[in-house]
Amino acid sequence: MAHHEDIAQVLSAIEDAWNEADAAAYARLFAADAVNVTRGGVIWRGRPAIEEGHAKALAGPLADSMLSLRPTHIIFPASSIAIAHVEMELSSDDSIVRAVTTFVLSLNAERWTIIAAHTSEVTWVH
Numbered sequence: 001m002a003h004h005e006d007i008a009q010v011l012s013a014i015e016d017a018w019n020e021a022d023a024a025a026y027a028r029l030f031a032a033d034a035v036n037v038t039r040g041g042v043i044w045r046g047r048p049a050i051e052e053g054h055a056k057a058l059a060g061p062l063a064d065s066m067l068s069l070r071p072t073h074i075i076f077p078a079s080s081i082a083i084a085h086v087e088m089e090l091s092s093d094d095s096i097v098r099a100v101t102t103f104v105l106s107l108n109a110e111r112w113t114i115i116a117a118h119t120s121e122v123t124w125v126h
Contacts, residue, residue: 004074007082007105010112011069018067021058027051030114031106037118039099065092069101080107088119098122 010029017026027050030036036044036053044053058065073085082105090097104116 003076003082006107006112007074007084008071010103010105010114011071011084011086015067015069018054018058018065021063023051023055023058026054030117031108034114035116036114039097039119039121062090062092065090081105082107082112 013029014026017023017029027047030047030050032047033045034047034050036050038044038053042053044050068089068091070087070089071084072087075083077083082103084103084105086101086103088097088099088101090099099119099121101117101119103114105112106115
């Protein structure tokens with residue numbers, strides 16, 4: 001299905017922007033009024049806040065980290081809405097953080113944009 005491929009392209013663009021430490025490119029994948037909840041529970045409202053938060057993280061504690069995403073479940077409750085559950089791995093020289101992110105995406109003018117994202121760090125494995 002083409003929609004699955006479109007969502008995979010957005011996820012690939014997220015990885016590319018992160019791994020290039022390009023907070024502006026990362027933020028452009030979000031809608032202007034998107035909301036992002038970080039793994040630390042901080043809520044960033046709007047693309048400027050999402051860009052600023054990621055710029056600080058990528059220049060600071062997450063500098064030189066590499067992001068890898070693996071979608072585990074994508075559904076389309078409507079033709080222009082997608083919900084993607086994604087396993088995330090964030091690695092640096094001395095650590096690996098695993099988390100799960102839920103992305104809600106909207107199709108506008110033939111382009112999928114993230115309207116909401118919520119990341120939860122994986123602290124145990126069953």
